[in-house]
Amino acid sequence: MRLTVGRDQSNIEKIKDFTEWLLDIGEGKLGGINDGETIIDIPDYILINDPHDPTGSLIDFVYPSILEKYNNTRYFQERAILAPKNEVVREINDRLLLKFPGDEVEYLSSDSICQSEFVHDQFDANLYSHDVLNGLKVSDLPNHKLVLKIGVPVMLLRNIDQKNGLCSGTRLQVISLGKRVIEARIISGTNIGNRIFIPRMSSTPSEKKILFKFQRRQFPLAVCFAMIINKIQEQSLSKVGLFLKHPVFSYGQLYVALSRVQSRGRLKLLILDKDGTLTNQTSNVVYKEVF
Known part of the structure; x- marks a missing residue:
């Protein structure tokens, strides 16, 4: 519904693949039989692939030209970086606060x-x-x-x-x-x-x-600047960066984070494995008994 409200039929057709992908994540249909936790592949077009400074690339995607635009009332209203755990949120916030003027x-x-x-x-x-x-x-x-x-x-x-x-x-x-x-x-x-x-x-x-x-x-x-996924439920944003330094750990977290935006071009994921290396795989937690 978030993706289609206010759009004409031609635009709805263009985002059909993205909407179906989101629904499959929410219903646990990706990565084989899922009734709990399973590993899924994330498409390359929404991944951060910068091996030198991936965190910086994620920040630049969500907060472009932050030093010039932060006085615009709507700038922070429309975007956020999300993560499952507070320790990662603090890491991003500390980095952006240091960069911020004043x-x-x-x-x-x-x-x-x-x-x-x-x-x-x-x-x-x-x-x-x-x-x-x-x-x-x-x-x-x-x-x-x-x-x-x-x-x-x-x-x-x-x-x-x-x-x-x-x-x-x-x-x-x-x-x-x-x-x-x-x-x-x-x-x-x-x-x-x-x-x-x-x-x-x-x-x-x-x-x-x-x-x-x-x-x-x-x-x-x-x-x-960054916040845990649970704090952003029921909100729509223009840009979202999802930092999965650690995988999601509760039911529906991944779907909630990915479904905050209205198009796939406004979403980027940074996923690290247990060794801190870039990867395109992450966990999705879905319990079928909920349905």
Whole structure:
């Protein structure tokens, strides 16, 4: 539906092969019998094949002329680099932030153990020192150190005002960086263009792998030149780069990432094998029982 809405019949015929390929990925029909995980081949025409700087080539495809166009409100609204894991997302974001013009502003969080943890008689303060808490990186919390520049795209990490479109996953563009508030413009969802002010907020992680409760007070933001696939569902983009340094690991992830664009010319994949070598094969996870 995303590929065909608003197009005339001649254009629909031109993209027929691409739409059928996407549907086959979504239904697990490629790579032989698939009821779980299987390896599929990706067509060469949508692959990044630069052996010298493949990551740079992917960035240049998604963000061409970024230094000249970043002031255009729609520029970041229409494009993104996607990856299955946060560690790859951070790698791309750090590289693009370094390239981005302007002065960096660094914000450090205030981390503390929740008072409920002190009920234990054997509480050991050394296990929960500030250095330990600051070093924790949790998917639903901002990092201890948040580095921003004016103009960069960021993602909201918690629900603030759902009625006005300020939900977890909403993308914004930084307008100004103050000591106590950050001003930003909404660039995704139903309130595009609205300007908002974001204060520091206290949050606790929901991940069960964290065996104790702690609180982090920080601006609920993360740089989002790149983002994990799960954060981009239900959005349409003009350009998408998919970086598969590690294969997808959950049901339908590959299909969700590939189906964000409206034509195959607006999509590129960078796939690395376990040795870090360029490849045209990757995993697709589909469970037939869902159908």
